[in-house]
Amino acid sequence: MQLADDELDAASAAEVERALALPENAAARDRLEGVRELGELVRGHLELRADEVEDRLGAMWAEVDKQLDLVAAPVPAARPVPVRPGAWARLTAWFSAHRTHVATGLVSAGAVAALMLLVTPGGKDRVITRTVNVSPPIPPTIPVVLKREAPQVESLDTPGGTGTVFTFEDDEGGTAVILVTPNDVEGI
Amino acid sequence: MFSKPTILCVALAVAGVALAAPGRALADDTASCSVIEIGATNAKDPSIPPGLKPLEKKLKKPPLSSWNSFKVMSSTTLNLSAMRAAPVKLATGQASLMLREIEKREGKRPRLALAVTMDDASGKRVVDSKVSVDAGDTLMVGSLVNDDGHFLAISCKP
Numbered sequence: 546m547q548l549a550d551d552e553l554d555a556a557s558a559a560e561v562e563r564a565l566a567l568p569e570n571a572a573a574r575d576r577l578e579g580v581r582e583l584g585e586l587v588r589g590h591l592e593l594r595a596d597e598v599e600d601r602l603g604a605m606w607a608e609v610d611k612q613l614d615l616v617a618a619p620v621p622a623a624r625p626v627p628v629r630p631g632a633w634a635r636l637t638a639w640f641s642a643h644r645t646h647v648a649t650g651l652v653s654a655g656a657v658a659a660l661m662l663l664v665t666p667g668g669k670d671r672v673i674t675r676t677v678n679v680s681p682p683i684p685p686t687i688p689v690v691l692k693r694e695a696p697q698v699e700s701l702d703t704p705g706g707t708g709t710v711f712t713f714e715d716d717e718g719g720t721a722v723i724l725v726t727p728n729d730v731e732g733i
Numbered sequence: 734m735f736s737k738p739t740i741l742c743v744a745l746a747v748a749g750v751a752l753a754a755p756g757r758a759l760a761d762d763t764a765s766c767s768v769i770e771i772g773a774t775n776a777k778d779p780s781i782p783p784g785l786k787p788l789e790k791k792l793k794k795p796p797l798s799s800w801n802s803f804k805v806m807s808s809t810t811l812n813l814s815a816m817r818a819a820p821v822k823l824a825t826g827q828a829s830l831m832l833r834e835i836e837k838r839e840g841k842r843p844r845l846a847l848a849v850t851m852d853d854a855s856g857k858r859v860v861d862s863k864v865s866v867d868a869g870d871t872l873m874v875g876s877l878v879n880d881d882g883h884f885l886a887i888s889c890k891p
Contacts (some may be wrong), residue, residue: 692841693867699846702861706876713794718870720791722884725859725876 549580696721762835764845764868766811766889770823771875773882776802784808788886791871800882813889818848821885826853828874828885833863835891842867843891849874851885 547553548561565574630638640647696719701708703725711722771785773792779801781789792803806824813819813832821828833846844867851860851874859876866872868890875884 693870694841694844696864696866696870696872699863699865700861702858704858704861706859708860708862709796711796713791715790715794717787717790719867720794720871720873721864721866722791722796722873723860723862723864723875724796724882727877 546580549577549584693719695719698723762815762832762891764813764832764835764889764891766813766830766832766887767808768811768821768828768830769808769886770806770825771873771882771884771886772804772806773797773800773875773884774802775800775880778802780804788871791873797873797882797884806883823885825878825883826851826856826859828852830887832889836865842869844868845889845891847872847887847889849885849887851876853878 548558548565551558553561564570565577693714695712695714698710698721701710701723706725706727709724709726711724713720769784769788771788781792781803782805784805785792785803791797792800807822809821811819811821811830813830815832815834818829818831821830828849828851831848833848836844836846838844844865846863846865848863849860849872850858850862853859853876860874862874864872866889869888872887873884874887875882877883
């Protein structure tokens with residue numbers, strides 16, 4: 546059995562081979578052949594089964610590898626705090642984002658300017674005269690002075706005398722003077 | 734034709750305009766009046782006391798220019814309520830002053846309607862007058878006593 550399983554060293558295997566070659570050991574020789582054929586059959590069967598499970602094992606190993614990859618994947622770095630760019634950076638970023646629009650505008654402006662230069666005769670020496678309505682100069686503010694009205698005597702009763710009414714204006718306002726002259730006195 | 738809210742709004746607007754418009758004063762108007770009793774005479778030396786300096790220009794116009802010497806006989810300040818006569822005690826005789834109304838006018842000085850009476854020393858009525866003057870203007874009421882003058886200088890402001 547050890548010879549059939551290749552478990553003997555070379556010297557022992559050679560000695561057993563010489564012994565089996567003898568004519569009286571023909572039965573042992575047949576038994577050795579049978580064991581070897583049986584071994585071949587068993588190995589063939591095992592190889593076939595191994596081939597059958599190889600696919601399933603491959604899928605399993607692939608799944609294991611995937612799980613190992615996930616476990617071994619690096620932890621994502623902390624999300625960086627957004628830094629608000631400066632005014633110049635935002636301006637340049639805006640121009641970068643809208644450079645097509647800016648370029649279109651510049652080209653249009655240039656085209657219009659060129660067209661105006663071509664169409665306008667005399668260039669910058671041209672004088673444009675426009676007539677505008679100029680409102681009259683605002684007079685200086687006059688202090689508000691409330692209008693005055695002269696004193697007015699609505700009724701006058703002077704028993705035993707004669708009444709005379711004087712009214713006059715001065716810079717301090719109006720004045721009314723009622724002077725009664727007794728009847729027994731000559732007027733002033 | 735018009736809804737009630739519309740009519741109400743129009744009425745409120747009209748009332749507001751009416752109240753905001755200048756016009757006659759309400760009955761609770763008051764005025765502050767100064768009354769100066771002045772004795773006028775002719776003297777060798779003309780004189781106008783310091784208390785009459787604000788009236789100096791008026792005293793030099795006719796008919797007051799007939800005298801050259803003036804003196805303050807009494808002076809008082811009255812707070813007048815509308816339609817209430819206020820007695821004025823004078824050095825000679827007595828007087829009364831009544832605020833009839835104040836007319837407030839846009840762009841013009843308020844105008845005061847006054848009623849003035851003046852009695853002589855014996856109690857005889859000398860003057861009974863109703864006058865209208867602008868606020869701050871001067872009303873002088875007086876009579877001849879012999880050759881001298883006896884006047885009240887009245888000036889009122891609301």
